[in-house]
Amino acid sequence: xxxxxxxxxxxxxxxxxxxxxxxxxxxxxxxxxxxxxxxxxxxxxxxxxxxxxxxxxxxxxxxxxxxxxxxxxxxxxxxxxxxxxxxxxxxxxxxxxxxxxxxxxxxxxxxxxxxxxxxxxxxxxxxxxxxxxxxxxxxxxxxxxxxxxxxxxxxxxxxxxxxxxxxxxxxxxxxxxxxxxxxxxxxxxxxxxxxxxxxxxxxxxxxxxxxxxxxxxxxxxxxxxxxxxxxxxxxxxxxxxxxxxxxxxxxxxxxxxxxxxxxxxxxxxxxxxxxxxxxxxxxxxxxxxxxxxxxxxxxxxxxxxxxxxxxxxxxxxxxxxxxxxxxxxxxxxxxxxxxxxxxxxxxxxxxxxxxxxxxxxxxxxxxxxxxxxxxxxxxxxxxxxxxxxxxxxxxxxxxxxxxxxxxxxxxxxxxxxxxxx
Numbered sequence: 204x205x206x207x208x209x210x211x212x213x214x215x216x217x218x219x220x221x222x223x224x225x226x227x228x229x230x231x232x233x234x235x236x237x238x239x240x241x242x243x244x245x246x247x248x249x250x251x252x253x254x255x256x257x258x259x260x261x262x263x264x265x266x267x268x269x270x271x272x273x274x275x276x277x278x279x280x281x282x283x284x285x286x287x288x289x290x291x292x293x294x295x296x297x298x299x300x301x302x303x304x305x306x307x308x309x310x311x312x313x314x315x316x317x318x319x320x321x322x323x324x325x326x327x328x329x330x331x332x333x334x335x336x337x338x339x340x341x342x343x344x345x346x347x348x349x350x351x352x353x354x355x356x357x358x359x360x361x362x363x364x365x366x367x368x369x370x371x372x373x374x375x376x377x378x379x380x381x382x383x384x385x386x387x388x389x390x391x392x393x394x395x396x397x398x399x400x401x402x403x404x405x406x407x408x409x410x411x412x413x414x415x416x417x418x419x420x421x422x423x424x425x426x427x428x429x430x431x432x433x434x435x436x437x438x439x440x441x442x443x444x445x446x447x448x449x450x451x452x453x454x455x456x457x458x459x460x461x462x463x464x465x466x467x468x469x470x471x472x473x474x475x476x477x478x479x480x481x482x483x484x485x486x487x488x489x490x491x492x493x494x495x496x497x498x499x500x501x502x503x504x505x506x507x508x509x510x511x512x513x514x515x516x517x518x519x520x521x522x523x524x525x526x527x528x529x530x531x532x533x534x535x536x537x538x539x540x541x542x543x544x545x546x547x548x549x550x551x552x553x554x555x556x557x558x559x560x561x562x563x564x565x566x567x568x569x570x571x572x573x574x575x576x577x578x579x580x581x582x583x584x585x586x587x588x589x590x591x592x593x594x595x596x597x598x599x600x601x602x603x604x605x606x607x608x609x610x611x612x613x614x615x616x617x618x619x620x621x622x623x624x
Contacts, residue, residue, distance in 0.1 A: 225286055227284045229284075239263060240261070241262055242352070252354070253354060255358045259324045263320050264310075264318065264319050267317075274301060276301055277338070280335065307319060309506070311507060314467070335609055359613055361391055362386075364615065365384040367380050368382075369624050370436055375436065378439055380589065381437075386613065399602055400601050401415075402417055408596075411539070438581055439590075440591055441587070442484065442591055442592065443488070443568050459472045466511055473518050474517050475517075476585060478584060488566050490567075495564060510560065512557050526573075530556055532565065532568065571584055589622065593618070595619070596614060
């Protein structure tokens with residue numbers, strides 16, 4: 204073997220090796236100055252799921268308020284959120300990314316200054332061509348990653364009927380939801396469905412407790428049937444808590460008092476851990492939030508809504524002293540970072556945290572997690588109740604034997620309001 208051929212063989216082996224251990228594209232939480240990152244559809248915050256061809260809008264605020272330069276990059280990913288290494292950028296993008304986000308404005312009539320950025324896709328530079336998992340990266344002037352967000356683009360070649368049922372196990376029956384579903388299609392004839400079809404199950408738009416790698420239990424013709432007892436089961440949790448500071452100077456709707464400072468301080472009533480209490484229904488928006496300033500003079504909510512320090516306090520039993528408790532919701536993408544980690548005070552047996560949040564209506568919950576950020580749904584601070592209203596989505600991925608990427612060919616949706624035994 205010649206030296207050149209030997210070198211070529213080594214390079215080929217290295218490329219094969221590194222492609223086999225491609226890194227999972229985790230979401231990078233933004234730094235302190237970046238707030239209120241959300242996806243929009245028709246002007247409203249939405250879960251990060253978009254039908255192919257629908258416009259995708261990302262917005263965020265920079266509390267430095269200095270009109271910094273931010274750029275974006277888009278990476279297509281496999282089902283398991285590793286990069287689709289068999290695709291080039293030109294395969295999934297019409298145009299190119301790496302462009303500066305040009306739509307931004309500064310806040311006005313607010314105590315907290317900020318610059319508000321909006322990225323819309325498609326735009327004059329970038330259009331998505333394929334369905335699948337995507338990572339959107341926001342970069343600074345040095346092309347360093349500031350934060351990233353996952354989103355899914357899908358079409359509907361298959362139907363995914365879903366039914367939410369109570370869990371069947373005695374230990375989970377009163378506190379878990381089980382998803383029974385099937386995949387039906389006349390347009391797609393599945394090749395090797397046990398290997399080529401994959402599903403992703405999500406609860407209330409979250410990726411941190413999503414369920415992966417569930418194979419069809421059995422098939423009937425071309426239909427794939429999933430009727431498991433454990434594999435498709437979520438802890439139901441409890442209804443989300445909320446506060447409403449659309450009028451940032453008045454203490455209403457779960458706010459104990461307001462105090463003034465460089466920005467307003469919104470002090471919430473102490474929440475008591477609800478795990479040992481009976482279930483109580485009250486409507487929520489499953490973790491979502493609304494930016495709103497009800498001052499009659501406001502003309503632009505995104506620029507004239509102010510920020511406030513929101514003070515959370517949770518009264519919890521000593522059992523939780525050895526757990527990590529985070530404040531989470533769509534407002535912070537359920538991030539498990541120090542910025543949202545509550546601090547335990549043994550003298551008062553309470554957890555406390557102050558978080559800068561944009562005014563409006565905000566759903567939140569207390570998340571129990573280990574030191575690696577893995578959610579401990581079973582030991583949720585507020586308990587698990589099968590009566591809890593949760594929204595579930597199921598995405599179907601398919602890669603034929605000769606294809607180079609995982610297509611998303613279907614979406615199923617169900618709400619536990621319609622739960623059956």
